[in-house]
Amino acid sequence: MTAEPRLRSARTAPVQPGADPGPGLLRLPAFWIVLALVVAGGVRMALIAGRFAGRYPLSTLTAVALFALLAVPFWFIVSELDFLEREPPALLALAFAWGGLVATTVSIPGSAALDDLVAKLGSPHLAADWGAALAGPTVEEIAKTLGVLAIVLVARAQVNSVLDGVVYGAMVGLGFQIIEDIVYALGAVALAGHGDDIEPVVTTFLLRGFLSGVWSHTLFGALAGAGIGYLVVRADRTWRSRLGVAMLALLGAWASHLLWNSPLFRDGLGNGALALLVVLVFKGLPPLLLILLLVRAAHDREADYYAAQLEQLEDRELITPDELEVLKSGSRRATARWHARTRAGLRARTAVRRLQRAQARLAVELSRGTTDLGRWRHEVRRQRRVLAALGHPEAIAPEGKGPWRRTASAVFSTALAIAVLWAAISALGGG
Amino acid sequence: MGRVTRRQLTNLLGALSLVLALAGLAVGLPALDAALPADRPVPSDRPYAVGGGVTVVPPPGARIDVTETRPTENSGTALFRLGPVRYLITVRRFEGDLSAAADGLRQRITGTPGYQVTGTELTVATGSGLAGLQGGYTAPGRGGRYAVFVADGRTIEVTVSGADLDLGRSLPAIDASTSTLRYDPAGPR
Numbered sequence: 366m367t368a369e370p371r372l373r374s375a376r377t378a379p380v381q382p383g384a385d386p387g388p389g390l391l392r393l394p395a396f397w398i399v400l401a402l403v404v405a406g407g408v409r410m411a412l413i414a415g416r417f418a419g420r421y422p423l424s425t426l427t428a429v430a431l432f433a434l435l436a437v438p439f440w441f442i443v444s445e446l447d448f449l450e451r452e453p454p455a456l457l458a459l460a461f462a463w464g465g466l467v468a469t470t471v472s473i474p475g476s477a478a479l480d481d482l483v484a485k486l487g488s489p490h491l492a493a494d495w496g497a498a499l500a501g502p503t504v505e506e507i508a509k510t511l512g513v514l515a516i517v518l519v520a521r522a523q524v525n526s527v528l529d530g531v532v533y534g535a536m537v538g539l540g541f542q543i544i545e546d547i548v549y550a551l552g553a554v555a556l557a558g559h560g561d562d563i564e565p566v567v568t569t570f571l572l573r574g575f576l577s578g579v580w581s582h583t584l585f586g587a588l589a590g591a592g593i594g595y596l597v598v599r600a601d602r603t604w605r606s607r608l609g610v611a612m613l614a615l616l617g618a619w620a621s622h623l624l625w626n627s628p629l630f631r632d633g634l635g636n637g638a639l640a641l642l643v644v645l646v647f648k649g650l651p652p653l654l655l656i657l658l659l660v661r662a663a664h665d666r667e668a669d670y671y672a673a674q675l676e677q678l679e680d681r682e683l684i685t686p687d688e689l690e691v692l693k694s695g696s697r698r699a700t701a702r703w704h705a706r707t708r709a710g711l712r713a714r715t716a717v718r719r720l721q722r723a724q725a726r727l728a729v730e731l732s733r734g735t736t737d738l739g740r741w742r743h744e745v746r747r748q749r750r751v752l753a754a755l756g757h758p759e760a761i762a763p764e765g766k767g768p769w770r771r772t773a774s775a776v777f778s779t780a781l782a783i784a785v786l787w788a789a790i791s792a793l794g795g796g
Numbered sequence: 797m798g799r800v801t802r803r804q805l806t807n808l809l810g811a812l813s814l815v816l817a818l819a820g821l822a823v824g825l826p827a828l829d830a831a832l833p834a835d836r837p838v839p840s841d842r843p844y845a846v847g848g849g850v851t852v853v854p855p856p857g858a859r860i861d862v863t864e865t866r867p868t869e870n871s872g873t874a875l876f877r878l879g880p881v882r883y884l885i886t887v888r889r890f891e892g893d894l895s896a897a898a899d900g901l902r903q904r905i906t907g908t909p910g911y912q913v914t915g916t917e918l919t920v921a922t923g924s925g926l927a928g929l930q931g932g933y934t935a936p937g938r939g940g941r942y943a944v945f946v947a948d949g950r951t952i953e954v955t956v957s958g959a960d961l962d963l964g965r966s967l968p969a970i971d972a973s974t975s976t977l978r979y980d981p982a983g984p985r
Contacts, residue, residue, distance in 0.1 A: 394804060395811035402818070420907060467818070475821035478829035481863040485832045493847070493866040504821050511814055518810045555907065558900030 395518035402515075403459070406466030410544060417551040421561045428550040431570045436543045439583060443535045446660060447528050448695060449671045449725040456520055460533045463512035464540025464586065468505065469548070472541075475504035494628045502585075502622035505541065509586050510615055512537035513593040526670075527594040528663040534590015538582035545582070546573045575782070580625060580649035588656050589618040591663065621652035668693040671728035678731075683745050684724050687761045692724055700762035709757035717760040720748035835859035835877055847872015848887035848950050849981035855969035858883065871950075876973075881958035881966040883973070890951035897951040898929045898944045905942060905955070911935045924978040926952070939963050941970075947979035 390396050418425040444457055479500035484492035516533045517524050524530060546569065553565035573581075592614025596607045625648050672693050675684050684692070691697040698721055706714035723744040730741050752758050838844060838860040843851035847867035854860070854876050864875035864884070876883040890897055898917065905911050917931040920943055928945035940957035954977075956963070956970050 392804065394808035395814075398808075398811040398815065402815070471818050471822040474823075475825045478825035481829045481834070482825070482832070484862040484865070485829070485834065489860075489862045489865040490867055492862070493868045493872070496866070504825070508818065508821055511817055514810075515814055518807060518814065555904070558903040558907075560903060 390520065393519065395515070399459070399463070399515045399519055402467050403462045406468075406470040407462070409470045410466050413548065417555075421551060421554050423561045424554045424563050424566050425551060427563045428547045428566045428570075431566065432543050432547050432550070432574060435546075435570070435574045435578065436539065439539050439542075439578075440536075443532060443539060443583065445695075446535070446664070447526075447532050447667070448698065448721075449668060449692070450526070450529070450729050451725075452523060452529065452532050453520075456516060456523055456533070457536050459519065460512060460516055460536035461540035463515055464509055464537035464542075464582070465544035466540070468508035468512055468537065468541050469544045471508045472501075472505045475508070476500045479504055498623050498626040498628070501626055502619045505582070506585060506589060506615060506619045506622055509534070509537045509541055509582065510589040510593065510618070513586075513590045517593065517597055521597070524594060524597045526598055526663065526667045527591050528660070528667045530590040530592070530594020530597065531587045531660055531663055532590070534593065535583045535587035537590070538584065538586020541586070542578065542582035546570075546578075549573060576645070577625075577649075580621075580645075580653050582622075584652060584656050585618040585622045587660065588621065588652070589615045591659055592617075594663075617652075617655070621655075624648050624652070664695065665693065671725065671732065674728045674731040675724065682749055683727065683742060685759055685761075688724070688759060691760060691762050692721060692728075697762040701760045704763055705752075705757050705760065709752075709755040713752060713755045713757045716748050716751040716755065717757075720745060720752065720760050723748055829863075834863045835861050838876065843976070843978065844874060845872075846874040846885050846887055846952075848889075849979055850885070850887045850947075850950070850952055851976075851978050851980065852885060853973055853976040855883070855966070855973040857969075858973075878962075878966045878969065879958075880962050881956065881970070883966075883970050884953075884955045885977070886953045886955075887950055888953075889949060890946065891949060892946075892951075894927065894929060894944065894946045897946050897953075898931075900951075901942055901944050901953050901955075902931070905933050905940075908935070920974075922977045923975050926977055926979060928952075941967065943974060945977065945979075948981065950979070952977060952979070 414425065414429075440457075440461075444452065444454075477500075480492055480496040483496045483499055513524075513530060513533045524533065550566045550569035550573075553569050554562060557565045592611035595614070596611040599607050599610075627648070630644050630647060672689050675689060675692070678684065688701075691701045701721070702714050702717045705717040723741060727738065727741040727745060730738055749758070752760065836859060838854045838858055840854045840856040840858060842853065844854050844860070845851050845867055848869070848871045850872070852874070855878060858876040858878050861875040861877055864873060866873050871888045873884065873886045876885075892900075902913050906913055912934055914932045914934055917929045920928045920930045922928070922945070926945045926947055928943050930941070930943040933940045933942060935957070937959065938957055939960050940955060941963075942956070943954040945952040945954075954974055956967070958966065
């Protein structure tokens with residue numbers, strides 16, 4: 366007798382389905398305590414913003430508008446990471462608020478104090494070179510990771526896979542990154558001493574928002590969040606090993622942040638495009654690749670689990686075997702949408718997207734043991750009929766076409782964007 | 797009123813631990829920082845490297861505040877304390893002339909509520925030949941003096957502040973120290 370092969374998700378990253386947070390949330394003390402912390406952080410940050418707004422109204426408005434705009438694509442990407450089991454927007458907003466209001470409020474005095482301690486226990490030279498690299502990551506990564514723990518306390522059932530931890534961690538990091546960037550931009554305005562001048566805001570936006578934005582707090586938060594996700598879902602492991610992995614992930618986030626803030630490669634290479642490239646490649650790329658691989662592994666394991674739920678249906682109208690393979694991978698999902706557009710137009714692309722969403726939701730409801738699946742089955746069938754009417758009945762991804770083209774296009778666009786940004790920053794005198 | 801469940805109690809303890817950890821970062825670290833002294837004696841018989849290739853001979857009896865002193869290759873700050881008087885030197889990259897540098901410093905001083913620049917600016921020069929502009933300012937309960945120099949794409953800003961009486965006592969020694977400002981990119985870091 367041969368043993369039933371276990372899914373990768375069951376072996377290394379189990380999924381624990383949980384229901385949507387209901388009114389029961391209001392009976393949890395953590396909900397009110399976390400809410401109070403967010404409100405207190407909001408008041409503190411509003412006071413800081415108010416001081417800047419009084420002195421530099423135009424710059425404040427510009428900084429808030431630019432960085433709010435920057436948050437939109439980041440938010441979209443982070444919330445799309447878990448396509449199959451999407452996180453409730455209210456919890457994503459709470460994670461963002463924790464990062465932007467609580468973690469920042471705590472980090473301002475905490476990092477300054479730790480920087481001072483480096484100078485006192487070491488020397489001003491040590492603090493000048495390594496103060497920002499040691500103090501910032503130590504305080505900020507802890508404060509942000511506490512945000513993911515806050516989400517666990519408020520809605521434990523919503524952190525049901527490692528990928529959920531990644532999403533909440535990234536969202537906490539994004540909130541932190543956006544608010545920190547606004548404060549930095551306004552600090553640059555004050556330091557320039559040219560009154561209410563928006564040039565330092567634009568330079569900060571290009572430097573911190575674009576060039577440093579990709580490998581910044583969102584990334585570090587995602588790594589630490591993965592550890593919390595593991596801590597919560599791997600109930601089959603010993604408490605010690607789960608805690609060990611969570612600490613290791615936090616250490617990874619801290620080390621990535623330290624590397625980014627460190628003075629390594631800062632001097633000696635000048636301020637030209639080559640120096641920038643070296644910094645991006647050696648300080649930003651390794652953590653970025655590590656975290657992308659981690660996200661992919663977590664996503665694939667979660668996808669295995671939900672695909673297994675849909676497989677049980679054995680109903681080709683709800684999902685075909687080829688669609689099941691497509692649904693498991695973000696790249697193949699995107700290729701299927703692209704394929705639908707090229708074959709049957711934009712309406713087909715939209716219908717494929719809706720079909721994939723409905724199939725994913727059906728899988729989640731199946732995993733939760735929902736007895737009445739009529740609503741979700743109906744939505745899948747509706748999109749199937751739309752696709753059939755458009756002459757593209759199956760949301761499949763042809764082998765070997767879409768991913769390569771999209772990857773090449775993404776690499777080219779990124780290189781072009783960096784070149785344009787570098788030219789813009791140099792023209793503004795920020796280089 | 798319902799009973800407190802075990803789950804609610806655990807949840808409360810978890811949330812309080814969260815608050816405790818945050819307090820450790822926001823209050824504990826600053827408290828630990830405040831418990832340790834920030835100033836150290838600094839020799840006044842040899843140049844002190846402020847950063848960015850700038851050196852100064854500190855006034856006799858001055859102590860360096862390590863929390864506000866950050867010397868780096870291209871820029872730096874050094875804060876000396878003579879009793880209650882603050883003597884701050886800041887070096888940073890700057891593209892512009894002396895007048896623009898003085899304008900920027902004045903704007904930053906007057907940008908603080910209650911701070912006003914007084915009198916007219918005078919030209920000053922250091923022993924090493926750096927030419928600069930010097931002026932004064934007032935603030936509630938304290939007075940101050942500023943000076944600014946420009947050298948090789950860098951601005952060297954000096955601000956001195958303290959109560960009028962203390963300032964009057966310390967200014968001669970600080971003026972003597974300011975006149976020792978030297979820019980030497982090949983010099984000690």
